Amino acid sequence: MFANIVRMSSVDVGGQDAAAVPADLFDDVSFLLARANAFSLAMGNAALAEHGLRVRSYSVLALAAGGRRPSQRELAELLRLDPSQVVALVDDLQKRGLVARQPDPGDRRANVVVVTDEGRVVYARAASAAANAQAEMLADLTAAERDQLAVLLRRLASPSS
Amino acid sequence: MFANIVRMSSVDVGGQDAAAVPADLFDDVSFLLARANAFSLAMGNAALAEHGLRVRSYSVLALAAGGRRPSQRELAELLRLDPSQVVALVDDLQKRGLVARQPDPGDRRANVVVVTDEGRVVYARAASAAANAQAEMLADLTAAERDQLAVLLRRLASPSS
DNA sequence: TATTGTTATACTCTATAACTATA
């Protein structure tokens, strides 16, 4: 299980906190993360293309289709995007009739982003395609390993929590 | 350990291979990967900035500084970049005297990218900074969990192998 | 013919700053 031990060398050049330096780029979690993500993104975008979506717009649609009724600000926080990027994503989905902006009655500054009936249909199809792509990407992992990966990534991906 | 079970719903809309669809975006490995990578990239770039590097150029420098003596083509494959992107990265590092292009005696089409003495110094400092940033990112994980994450990512990140 | 490196181009993503309307 742990045959592939991460090698570290203690280079410790000239100071500071001095964490262990990976002996090889391929022992570097950040590098592996970037590589895995590039792969995942390419597969995801390819799978979503036939539904007119990309990973970014799909994520917005998925959150709108969930039970959260997110504001744009919340979308930005959940997706770790700048609010200005969310504007463009919601604009695009709204033009295509997949989501709508609803004024928040409790705060007239805020828009709640909700999915339309058509958006729900497109989302369901796209989610299926995305799940197939992901299954292919995860094909070499057991179910337990996939879950473990999700757990570990969630703990990385939540620096504030 | 596995308290956080990934929930799946069997939506299966209208056909195809029908993989399970994550019930929530935050159960989606691709999404978690993208989010973790965005975080990692931001931290990495911030840590490398004072050394005049970004994650991409650091990766090229790291491979040049390793024992591989990679050609640009090999760099492209290792980093999963297009060869045309490698040109710009090597150009930049070469202008700054950190790497050099050496004609491959065995294949006059190919350039071997090698680190210079100055490049080696910059790399060592940058690697230390990058390792510190990564340690901060991984602070919530045990050593075993970090290793496990690296192992799982390596298995994802190698679609061809 | 195929491959290595290169140039060019278009598009997407990321990061900031500034503005408006509301709170």
Place this chain on the structure above:
DNA sequence: TATAGTTATAGAGTATAACAATA
């Protein structure tokens, strides 16, 4: 004064196509 949404812009990353030199 602070926050939600918006606009604008610049820089970085991604994806293709085409070309010259060499295999």
